[in-house]
Amino acid sequence: MDLIEFPSLGRGDLRNMRIAIDSGFRDFTRAYGETLEAIFHPIQVLLVFIENLLIDSPWILVLAALAGLVWGLSRSWKIVTGTVIALLLIGFFGMWEDTMRTIAMVAVCTLIGVVIGIPVGILMARSDRANQLVTPILDMMQTMPSFVYLIPVVMIFGLGKVPGVIAVVIYAVPPIIRLTNLGIRQVPADVLEAAEAFGSNPRQKLKDVQLPLALPTIMAGVNQTIMMSLAMVVVASMIGVRGLGQPVLQAINNQYFTLGVMNGLAIVAIAIIFDRATQAYGKRLQRHLEAVHG
Template identity: 55%
Template sequence: MFPERFTFSIADWVNAWVDKLVIQYGDLFRQISETLLWAIVSLEGLLRAAPWWLMLALVGAIAWHATRRWRATLVMVGLLFLVGAVGLWDKLMQTLALMLVATVIAVLIGIPLGILAARSARLRLLLMPLLDVMQTLPSFVYLIPVLMLFGLGKVPAIFATVIYAAPPLIRLTDLGIRQVDREVMEAVNAFGANRWQQLFGVQLPLALPSIMAGINQTTMMALSMVVIASMIGARGLGEEVLIGIQTLNVGKGLEAGLAIVILAVVIDRITQAYGRAPHEDGR
């Protein structure tokens, strides 16, 4: 048994800090919650109201533009049609809305932080351990304060998803910018480009494959959170998996699980295709 005189606990400190946060910034968190809830409910309503054939056509157009391969496009559209055929279309749209909102927030946070980390060694030194914690800390741990601040529902699910999914994008944005050839940057400096011109004209375009890989990883990690998100009130395919677990309905859980896999495959192929070099028709 470990000696008690060497033991201590940080639980009281953390609880006091969270309580103080709730008391002082409760109104701000409520406003943020209402804004995010409006955004996700509006997007979800739009996706669910759109005709299924229009959604499939839109996905097909995006897939063809990304891959320039008709066979891959037809396979993606066919897989999504299969999800609708087993009666999970509405749940698919709910999951897609949650994932899109979480991914957009992760992109808005991750890319600027990655750029700042690439420009500041001190910030990178402070940021990397924090990203390690965000990726390795069990999601149920940071669900507790998120639930205290925002309650049950879609909003805490979005925040939990962003915390889990943003680190890969920050890391890969930082990596992509730092890997831009020094000779290229020296040439740009010689032509008198300022920092903004260097960033938007050279660094970001050259780092785009790495950034797209980060967006791809962020999207995949966001999808991996849908079942956990369903435990705190988020609807969608994760809820179907959870119901399958609770009722020991293997078939129901398998259908929803395969639907999540299909959505992940479609998004993965599209984002990977956009992250590659310029497309060649017929390939």
Template identity: 50%
Template structure:
């Protein structure tokens, strides 16, 4: 009744491709692993915990302009250390920082190009739809073929999984820049590069930061699955609890991931606020929900 369709030729072609160009992937693996991930992970793990907590507190205060939320974020990470998971927390943080940096380097330029071309947008959006709806486990298979089991495969799987929101929101933010502002800047003789750097990107910053926020959250969600292909970090604790039916161990790792997610989410949201929101937060105060509340039309700054 059904015609037999096999994907065996695809697998064969993929193997031949890897066999022919494997040296390129080995070079990428070496640069990414030895040039970025390993030095960063060693730096974070060798640094005194109090120094890391201090840096996080300063970054949080710079983002929120309030000491109470900053202290709460520091206490969240301190609690993870009390669980005995500090080294794994640093491994997860290094993995996320490298993955997020790659997403930013790849996603923002693509988002800019998509915002400038309706034709490219029509081609890109269906691809992003497929990337977002594809089961996350599927991304692990080709990465193992290309880079083997280990941290590098995990990084690229995270990048593919977490990239779409950043491209979409960068495109959306640039397209939502007021046309009158763009026309005014153009009338003053700005070049396309000046228009992008001095007008469009600053006005699109809240949307772009929202994309970075979503990318970081999706990268963190992928961390647990990435441990299945050799990634180190908090996901190992969760998988250990699942494999050994140790509820306490799994819950401990899960709570640690949630605490890390809260810290990253609030800091990135705070950096996504525009000038009006920052002034309101600085002079009027407000709790954590005020970090994501936008000013109503006509409301005083």
């Protein structure tokens, strides 16, 4: 029985294609690298400002501010107490500065994710064609190995904070896009019909009905974006992003078990704090909306 030969490009053709693509991308970075760096420079300014604010301020004020933020989101003394204890232990073991850098990174990446993700999610919810176009892109973003994101951003921007932020945002933004789209699409049709009966135009329906009712789902997307940003911290440390990821990377390279475990636990503590606070806020929103509309 004859075997059917699978059609494929020759090795020489594949090599030439890869060389052409790589050369084209290098030419692009040489031609537009400085322009792109100028465009993304405000991100670096914002990140450095938040880092300096958290690191240079007295630790007791930063601790009080973070505890106040967690209280504002959760309204739970248990979560606030856990937050204070975790941050005190982080400071006691000498990881305060790296933790503040990590919190600054996650805050900036989450802010950018919200600014990008919510409008894209709204567009997907309002247009089936946009939904069909964007969904495969999100699938690719979520399944692509996170290390791959580092290659193009490093080629364009080199090492530092900005490429780290871009790589983290690419990795972490899909959940908020998907859940914004889902939340708006799940708004009951009878509620939208009632809004139309009162003369609401599409913009008013979105602002006054769809977004408020979808807010708990959107907050779940924010929660997942924060978690994925923290998960990317160690990977981002490979391109010079300072924070809790760098000691972990150092521990891997030098086989420092204690250093790796301690900084890993600090990342876990920050993740739990953000997770519990945002989840509690989402539940509060859900109860409020049920009280208003129920």
